[in-house]
Amino acid sequence: MSKEAKEKSFITPQSEDFSAWYIDVIRKADLMDYAPVRGCMVFKPDGYEIWELCQRELDRRFKETGHRNAYFPLFIPESFFQKEKEHVEGFNPELPWVTEAGGEKLEERLAIRPTSETMIGHMYAKWINSYRDLPLLINQWANVVRWEKRTLPFLRTSEFLWQEGHTAHETEAEAREETMRMLEIYRDFVENVLAIPVIVGQKTPSEKFAGAVDTYSIEAMMKDGKAVQAGTSHYLGTNFAEAFEIKYLDRENKHQYVHTTSWGVSTRLIGALIMVHGDDKGLALPPKVAPTQVIMIPIGPQKTREQVLAKTDEYYELLKQAGIRVRVDDRPDLSPGWKFNEYEMRGVPLRIELGPRDLENGQVVLATRLGEKRTVKQEDLLVEVQRTLEEIQQEMFNRALAFMKEHTYSVDTLDELKELFTEKRGFVYAGWCGSEACEHQVKLETKATSRNIPFIVDEHKSKCLVCEEQAKHTVVFARAY
Amino acid sequence: MSKEAKEKSFITPQSEDFSAWYIDVIRKADLMDYAPVRGCMVFKPDGYEIWELCQRELDRRFKETGHRNAYFPLFIPESFFQKEKEHVEGFNPELPWVTEAGGEKLEERLAIRPTSETMIGHMYAKWINSYRDLPLLINQWANVVRWEKRTLPFLRTSEFLWQEGHTAHETEAEAREETMRMLEIYRDFVENVLAIPVIVGQKTPSEKFAGAVDTYSIEAMMKDGKAVQAGTSHYLGTNFAEAFEIKYLDRENKHQYVHTTSWGVSTRLIGALIMVHGDDKGLALPPKVAPTQVIMIPIGPQKTREQVLAKTDEYYELLKQAGIRVRVDDRPDLSPGWKFNEYEMRGVPLRIELGPRDLENGQVVLATRLGEKRTVKQEDLLVEVQRTLEEIQQEMFNRALAFMKEHTYSVDTLDELKELFTEKRGFVYAGWCGSEACEHQVKLETKATSRNIPFIVDEHKSKCLVCEEQAKHTVVFARAY
Structure with missing residues (x-):
């Protein structure tokens, strides 16, 4: 290469x-x-x-x-x-x-x-x-x-x-x-x-x-x-x-x-x-802020192309009229596979594939950026697209929330925090006495800073992770950009 | 004062x-x-x-x-x-x-x-x-x-x-x-x-x-x-x-x-x-760029106030739902007359006055920033407001166009231009040979600059206003901001 x-x-x-x-x-x-x-x-x-x-x-x-x-x-x-x-x-x-x-x-x-x-x-x-x-x-x-x-x-x-x-x-x-x-x-x-x-x-x-x-x-x-x-x-x-x-x-x-x-x-x-x-395929955008929410890709051989393009145009208008940010990629010189990868990399939430067999069967293929693929009836297209975009939006939040929870920890001492950071990264809940010195010590030894004092915590810590005096707050520590 | x-x-x-x-x-x-x-x-x-x-x-x-x-x-x-x-x-x-x-x-x-x-x-x-x-x-x-x-x-x-x-x-x-x-x-x-x-x-x-x-x-x-x-x-x-x-x-x-x-x-x-x-009353904004297109002013004595306000709210919602940028001024401590002047000064294109007598008669008063006032039936309110806003937009353009035409002149010589500018201001069409020297001479003697060479002119000039050689273009001269 x-x-x-x-x-x-x-x-x-x-x-x-x-x-x-x-x-x-x-x-x-x-x-x-x-x-x-x-x-x-x-x-x-x-x-x-x-x-x-x-x-x-x-x-x-x-x-x-x-x-x-x-x-x-x-x-x-x-x-x-x-x-x-x-x-x-x-x-x-x-x-x-x-x-x-x-x-x-x-x-x-x-x-x-x-x-x-x-x-x-x-x-x-x-x-x-x-x-x-x-x-x-x-x-x-x-x-x-x-x-x-x-x-x-x-x-x-x-x-x-x-x-x-x-x-x-x-x-x-x-x-x-x-x-x-x-x-x-x-x-x-x-x-x-x-x-x-x-x-x-x-x-x-x-x-x-x-x-x-x-x-x-x-x-x-x-x-x-x-x-x-x-x-x-x-x-x-x-x-x-x-x-x-x-x-x-x-x-x-x-x-x-x-x-x-x-x-x-x-x-x-x-x-x-x-x-x-984002993931190893590239960008992944939630539908509400995706410049292109739906990419339509007509597929199939030359002889059915005209028919497929006509149907693609029809659905493009249908979705556009409904306020969906939709685009069509009908460039003939690029393969469907190349296009699938391209729009996944660009983070487009939903792909619509439409080929001659789909036309025959009165169906359309929906493939999401999250890896789900299913066939829907042509007459349900608009409703299914709207529903799927909402599902993707929700599912992206759910996944991010699950990730955050999986990478959220709780420690009682600075040693525990140091130990944790030898192989893990994430948000770490810990008690803090309120002194700048202790906060500084954490930063010095772990490069983690206090992100904030959350309004809601599962468990209030009783002791400061550094000085072990009484904790005034439970703080979230993390390395930060 | x-x-x-x-x-x-x-x-x-x-x-x-x-x-x-x-x-x-x-x-x-x-x-x-x-x-x-x-x-x-x-x-x-x-x-x-x-x-x-x-x-x-x-x-x-x-x-x-x-x-x-x-x-x-x-x-x-x-x-x-x-x-x-x-x-x-x-x-x-x-x-x-x-x-x-x-x-x-x-x-x-x-x-x-x-x-x-x-x-x-x-x-x-x-x-x-x-x-x-x-x-x-x-x-x-x-x-x-x-x-x-x-x-x-x-x-x-x-x-x-x-x-x-x-x-x-x-x-x-x-x-x-x-x-x-x-x-x-x-x-x-x-x-x-x-x-x-x-x-x-x-x-x-x-x-x-x-x-x-x-x-x-x-x-x-x-x-x-x-x-x-x-x-x-x-x-x-x-x-x-x-x-x-x-x-x-x-x-x-x-x-x-x-x-x-x-x-x-x-x-x-x-x-x-x-x-x-704008005019001596203040600003005048075309409806399409007016932050407030319609100002509603409830009027009348205290005893009918509640009724009038209820109706005002109803119409406010009606107009707002239709996408009209409408506001209500129901401040009780300011007189209707003061408010009329205030919103005229601020350039609001259309005022709706609504008082107890209007309620009785099933009507509303529309007053435009251009000085027209008329009574319309309550059931026609939305349609009349939309129509009136369109009329105001068109009328403002028409008036500005008429003003521009009234203040557009045509001269053959620099002396004529100087004479014109002793008491008038406006756009002046004149022939120009194409030389920078002649253009500069106009500026020097009249402070007017060539605005542009219009694509469309009523009459092509044959001679340059300065040197009287053959005109290459007919130019609009004016003093400019």
Whole structure:
């Protein structure tokens, strides 16, 4: 096999080298390319379309809960970062700076936004005067930049795409309610649209967002047992309100600081999607975010081709009219077998095969990306396709959930955790006293970090895995992307 | 009246000061705010939603004609600009430069993209190998930056939002066909969705895009008689293909350069929308891009309030189910008169008034933003609303077209043009010999620029307005934003 042929056809098995598998899959499925700027990537149409489908689902949920979209500047003056101490410390090392523009040196350096709390804080201070202006519920779809040293396509790149919600409220209670509402929207979206089960919980202080009072996250498990933080929602208290003087006149005519929140998910979800559902055949996409949900492949010899194509067109129209994202591959110079492999590699959830024998028998063959194949009557086609897509969606979630459960462990001591990590990877529940030192010790000895403090745990641990003092929380530890 | 009250209620009349009117309207209708970065603006929800509606309409048209979305990096290495001579000369003065990132000085400066021909050219060179890879039809929705000295919200800002299509083709004929196809999509969108009539034509060489062989534009007339370039489509020939080595193996197995196109419209369309349809009452939005198409205002005394609100809710659901963007303003502390003015100022195309007498008589009052008012039977409400929205859309286009015609002139000499501009503003048709010197002379003496060479003209001019040599083209001149 030539080098090129090998490059085109070969996907490293997951069991051999998971990282190599990941890169092989995203390249072969044509989702991305590397850009000629350090740490940046190009979202090719097949990758970008997954993001468009995510956007549509999320945007609808944001609007249904009263949020509106807006757009704030890409550039943030350096002085803005200085106003919130933790925020500047957290983000400063990752900022790119514009120092010249329009042929002149700038008086003040401009950062490219890594997130927009500071810019939006500045604007909210102008817009909010009275309790009547609250709550203010705004979301932004945007590109952001964090200069990364080690990059990985979709999961960690210098520039990425995301949404960032920023809200302001009269009271802590309302702001906390909003923080939880958006966390739940993320959980619902990731579990029911991306078919990825998640652990919902609170970040430990050392892992929270720079400038937040409390950060909450959803954490997903990849097929190599590592974690991906799939979404975060922050209660920011009055930290940014105090830094940017966002005050309102309350119902008693007194000046008060607003309570703010922010929350975001990004194109790293695409990386998670691939690593949760993909296998040695390639990509596997849940129907709800698959750019192509159904691929139709007409088969059989030349003499019956016209008949088969006519029927294919008929079914294509039927499915398309019903709102299904369907495509036909009728290229005559490629074999059905080649096409079957190709669309399995590209993660298309459902394949319809239609040949002369099927026409005779009034039937159609449905083959799912999960390996099931069955024959259905032509008159039932639409209903069967819709039902099968729903089943695939559910089954992908079930499989991912089963995988997560199989790779979830519980330990009482750091030694047990170290022992576990010598041959296994996954989520590990353990008791934690609440001290940063113990958390750090875990990281140092196992490279695992606290993912979050889950809201729901099967069993509350009584002792800290490191110091063996009384446990304050039961925490999920894992190595993470 | 207090300063604040005056600020909130007063819109400068168009006839008094058109620029002041424009700023008053966009501020009062809450479409934007100034950002704390020079030349940048914030798109507030009411302004951004107009852009979202534009995006939806355009994106559908792009996809129906075979284009797919992708996303390319914000940063462009300095060396990329050097590769196309005209391009770098055109854009260099407007570029902001990132010179430091992640705490280090960069080896090569990175420009913030003003447009993406160079980055996309670099990627296309990697992606295109054979004629089988062509045509390559990609669009990008993105932010771009051009450091502007004199800025005007929506119409000219340092950062703005746009879409940029970039396509590559086997032959010049195909690329030129694409250039025209997209120009026609822009014309259709601007005329039939934004209700703005346009002049379609070709830019003169001095006004074309830096790096293009030919640039085509649609030009719209604002209510002050000035022009806004509402969209452009470029045939780039093999200029970028040669600069970035974008070659393909043709059907005879020979290496050829691809022919490329690019085309874009931006958030400046929002500025045009305001200046074409707005009046002394404020904004006026065509139904197809109005975030709120119908505002329902329940009226009447307290004792009938419950009944009226119940009916209002019923109609709200009826209209909403039918896909109409409807809202209800039932705030009890604000008078109907105040609300009427408010929503007229915000440009809502249609108002429904519903009071106790209407309930008794089984009727509803419809009042359009164009000043028409009529009573319809309750049972006809949905049909009447749909019909009225269509009528408003058409009538807004008709009025804008009539305005454009009234302010379109024809001259034979530069003196006539100078004389005309002493008291009038508008589009002026004149003959042009084709020399840059004559075009420049017009600009120097009248501040009018050649907008384009229209595809369709009523009367071909025989002599150049400046040198009186034989005219090569009939050109539209106007002062422009």
